[in-house]
Amino acid sequence: MDFNDTPEEAAFRAEARTWLSSVAAPRDTRTSFAIGQETGEFEAEFPAQRVWQQKKYDAGFGAIYFPQDVGGRGGTSLQNMTFMQEEARFDVPVTAHFMIVNRGCCSLLMKHGTPEQKALIPATLRSDLIWCQLFSEPAAGSDLAGLRTRAEKDGDDWVVNGQKIWTSNAQMADWGVLIARTDSNVPKHKGLTFFIVDMKSAGIERRPIKQLTGASNFNEVFFNDLRIPDAHRVGAVGEGWRVAVAFLSGERTNIAIKELMPLIGGIVNLARQTEINGRPAIEDGEVRARIASFYIREAGVRFTVQRMLTALSRGETPGPEITIGKYTLANLVQEMTAFALDLQHAAGAVMSPAFAPFDAVFQSEWFGSVIDRLGGGTDEVLKNVVGERILGLPEDIRVDKTMPFNQVGK
Numbered sequence: 001m002d003f004n005d006t007p008e009e010a011a012f013r014a015e016a017r018t019w020l021s022s023v024a025a026p027r028d029t030r031t032s033f034a035i036g037q038e039t040g041e042f043e044a045e046f047p048a049q050r051v052w053q054q055k056k057y058d059a060g061f062g063a064i065y066f067p068q069d070v071g072g073r074g075g076t077s078l079q080n081m082t083f084m085q086e087e088a089r090f091d092v093p094v095t096a097h098f099m100i101v102n103r104g105c106c107s108l109l110m111k112h113g114t115p116e117q118k119a120l121i122p123a124t125l126r127s128d129l130i131w132c133q134l135f136s137e138p139a140a141g142s143d144l145a146g147l148r149t150r151a152e153k154d155g156d157d158w159v160v161n162g163q164k165i166w167t168s169n170a171q172m173a174d175w176g177v178l179i180a181r182t183d184s185n186v187p188k189h190k191g192l193t194f195f196i197v198d199m200k201s202a203g204i205e206r207r208p209i210k211q212l213t214g215a216s217n218f219n220e221v222f223f224n225d226l227r228i229p230d231a232h233r234v235g236a237v238g239e240g241w242r243v244a245v246a247f248l249s250g251e252r253t254n255i256a257i258k259e260l261m262p263l264i265g266g267i268v269n270l271a272r273q274t275e276i277n278g279r280p281a282i283e284d285g286e287v288r289a290r291i292a293s294f295y296i297r298e299a300g301v302r303f304t305v306q307r308m309l310t311a312l313s314r315g316e317t318p319g320p321e322i323t324i325g326k327y328t329l330a331n332l333v334q335e336m337t338a339f340a341l342d343l344q345h346a347a348g349a350v351m352s353p354a355f356a357p358f359d360a361v362f363q364s365e366w367f368g369s370v371i372d373r374l375g376g377g378t379d380e381v382l383k384n385v386v387g388e389r390i391l392g393l394p395e396d397i398r399v400d401k402t403m404p405f406n407q408v409g410k
């Protein structure tokens with residue numbers, strides 16, 4: 001693979017840089033290096049993130065790899081990556097988590113949606129509409145196919161009852177993607193159906209969960225006789241698992257393509273300003289070795305992700321790169337931010353922006369870093385994927401895989 005820009009890629013990069021310079025100031029990399037883990041500032045940051053997404057969209061940079069007929073630029077995933085690299089040089093809001101979900105919903109509707117459902121895509125790409133992902137339940141996270149929310153057919157509607165949890169952004173969402181059980185007489189993966197849900201419908205109760213950061217990014221969501229028209233079903237009845245798997249793979253891809261260089265630059269600056277044994281930390285051999293190791297691993301993830309993007313832009317389905325990229329990146333961010341807290345000595349334990357170095361950005365990014373190790377598949381689940389599908393190891397034990405769902409636990 002050639003990592004230099006082709007003439008076309010260089011032209012795109014120049015166009016992106018010119019536009020960014022016309023709407024934003026360069027980022028001061030000495031003080032600004034947040035990479036946008038979900039943090040305690042979430043609700044305050046949301047309006048600015050939304051406005052920035054709308055601005056990018058209107059300029060042709062907000063939906064780069066989506067086709068023009070659904071409101072995208074009709075560009076490539078590689079161009080998207082190039083734009084992200086350029087964007088990281090400017091003082092603009094970081095890419096919001098809601099856009100990961102929004103993009104996932106758009107990819108899904110493009111592939112499986114009816115014309116009426118596809119009509120929601122442009123407003124979603126522009127972030128005029130916010131979506132949430134109603135998958136996980138109290139007893140169905142990693143084992144998502146074990147979910148118990150029921151959808152029963154009643155005339156032209158489905159009547160839904162049950163509970164979801166960890167639903168990010170549900171409190172502000174206009175629409176949701178939902179997976180529910182429509183047949184309990186067949187094995188768990190086979191009796192599921194996928195829907196889109198108008199979150200303003202009667203029968204939906206959202207309860208924000210207070211997190212340790214003080215924010216409430218995610219919610220419990222309860223359905224009490226929620227009615228969903230059959231026109232809002234996505235894919236065939238009983239085919240919901242296949243649709244959900246495609247959605248989750250998109251989520252992993254988006255987590256894996258985070259731009260980490262600002263964070264590494266921030267750690268270098270921090271090491272220049274803090275001391276170990278009366279000398280700048282940056283002069284300490286062990287500190288330098290750790291930072292070098294972050295650079296090397298960041299490069300490893302970046303190149304792995306580029307293989308994935310190359311496959312995507314050739315219209316192929318990426319292979320294990322997604323799982324490896326997501327797993328490595330999530331762990332690397334947590335390790336880097338923990339290292340930054342260690343460098344701050346006792347101040348590392350201070351959350352207040354008024355007292356902690358760099359307005360406590362490392363602290364909030366560290367709190368946020370655990371999220372990517374869970375969302376879109378936990379580390380252990382991803383390792384199972386690598387073990388089974390890449391290394392060909394024996395399968396995890398799944399005693400209920402072929403059993404009718406209504407017999408599980410009896």
Ligand SMILES: Cc1cc2nc3c(=O)[nH]c(=O)nc-3n(C[C@H](O)[C@H](O)[C@H](O)COP(=O)(O)OP(=O)(O)OC[C@H]3O[C@@H](n4cnc5c(N)ncnc54)[C@H](O)[C@@H]3O)c2cc1C
Nearest residue numbers: 133134135136141142143166167168371374375376378380
């Ligand atoms: C911040 C945040 C935001 C989220 N947002 C959303 C959202 O918007 N929508 C949504 O639907 N969900 C969301 N989730 C839920 C997320 O997808 C789940 O947390 C995740 O799938 C894990 O499920 P669980 O929490 O039920 O843990 P469990 O599945 O109960 O896992 C508990 C532990 O057991 C391990 N484990 C489980 N199964 C295996 C196995 N077979 N082999 C080895 N180890 C195993 C796990 O790795 C984990 O360490 C969010 C989660 C977080 C933390």
